Amino acid sequence: MGRTLAEKVWDAHVVRRVDGEPDLLYIDLHLVHEVTSPQAFEALRLAGRPVRRPDLTLATEDHNVPTTNTLAPIADPISAAQVETLRKNCAEFGVRLYPMNDPGQGIVHVVGPQLGLSQPGMTIVCGDSHTSTHGAFGALAFGIGTSQVEHVLATQTLPQRRPKTMAVTVEGDLPAGVTAKDLILAIIARIGTGGGAGHIIEYRGAAVRGLSMEGRMTVCNMSIEAGARAGMIAPDDTTFEYLAGRAHAATGPAWDEAVAYWRTLASDDDAVFDREVVIDAASLTPYVTWGTNPGQAAPLGSRIPAPADYADPAARASVERALAYMGLTAGVPLSEVAVDTVFIGSCTNGRISDLRAAADVLRGRRVADGVRALVVPGSMQVKAEAEAEGLDEVFRAAGAQWRSAGCSMCLGMNPDTLRPGERSASTSNRNFEGRQGPGGRTHLVSPAVAAATAVTGRLTAPAQL
């Protein structure tokens, strides 16, 4: 029987397999940031253990870093101590670090791909659930907890039980104005926040093949929001073209050898998935979330649902709670929901193509009075690229704030937060209660919808401008 992409990558990394025990998997790349690593390094120190493979470990500062006035010391003493701890740990254990203000600094899931470190067929982990992003390259990439960070630092391996496999096939082409973000929001709305639990999702089909690498990263990034262990897309020419020439990609005969191997990774025609879901791309329109989990999403052209629409009592209770928290009334068109804040950035949508999409909408337009719009590039390299193209000028001219790189308002660990009761349209990945600041209300949207929303002050698709 044939094997799936996920099974091929898994099998190629098994160090030890014994019946009844988890497989011991070799990890090709371990990405580290300041939030989930301090306790792991401390445990190594207490046990007198070194980092086994510093050459396969890369750290960056992203979650806590301010996005304004970055040359000044970090004002929050607890954030400052955490960043300082990462610096000390990296120096002590010999781990390469991209600190604040370094041209290589950025969100961990933007940095790996831009350096060419995230490649097909690899195993990639990080103490961050959005590690699924790197699956866009056909890598098996997943988030881990701090004890597992310690385990990978010490052994470069991880004991894991092989998840099941799930195919999400998106047939046909995405209509004009429908983006990768709309697609993944629609997928999560369809299968639910637990729909991928225990599975690795492989995204397939013409619409997925038609996505750019950055669009694929957006899709794989949010696999975790469907509960999946990881999300993957088989590597193809789009992947190879993206990687060719990047700093850590192979060159010459080694590159040819790598590409030849990568071409073998696609799921075999007779491979069997444990579960299959088919989505019709042509039926999709821009999607936004209305509730407090990423599965609570609907077409922007629709109305806010009512608890009574749901048969399952638990779902009904959850919708009721969500609408109360969000301050929304059932039956109101989503396009009438007014926002205070627009956030464009994050590991989901903080790449150059995301900023271009937002700038295309904002060019020659103004952010509505009373709306605060933040544009936060995913990395210093994305920032430099955007500035070279003049996108920063487009954002500034429109009245948006152009910031420095980091996770920023996606999770509000730095000073960029919503105040209680404030409502945002955000290109990030989670609309949980309080995610962007205590009492804050989040609507997840694509960069294009975020930009159009900034112009009108209410949830808006660019086609409506």
Next chain:
Amino acid sequence: MEAFTIHTGRAVPLRRSDVDTDQIIPSEWLKRIERTGFGAGLFSEWRADEGFVFNNPAYAGASILVAGPDFGTGSSREHAVWALQDYGFRAVISPRFADIFRGNALGNGLLPVQLPAETVEALQTAAEQDPTVEITVDLAAREVRGAGLVAPFELDDFTRWRLMEGLDDVGLTLRHEELITGFETTRPAWLPSVA
């Protein structure tokens, strides 16, 4: 890691689904570099609401959390597990757990017990009607007993053994270091290195 064999305690019913890790421990708490002291942050936003079940003194000292489906979704923060343990929980019962949370819990000796939704609801109802009711989570027998029911749960033999022995994974893996070194000699040369 503290070994887990059998635990008897009172239960807190949390009738919510999709309890994400941002609710279990809000991100403000993640700035700390210690591994302890997170109990004060457990559900801190929800605890600001007087009516929240954790503010009912009848449940003070309870050590088993009985929650709705898809517990622990979202962020990979192990701080969620540390917060539950620091607050005093030894086990969480839910119809379904998010994968990363479940792995983190098992790595720390906080037992995630998956039971059918009807059983979880029966336990919640029992704890609501009588907060003093005691529930036993028996890992050796792989069953939950109490409130007039006996409910078997699944956990693979290896994981159960590891929890009952209180063994941490790093030590177990390092027993196979020669296999890791052997594997490293087979990795293709074109694979990237950070150096």
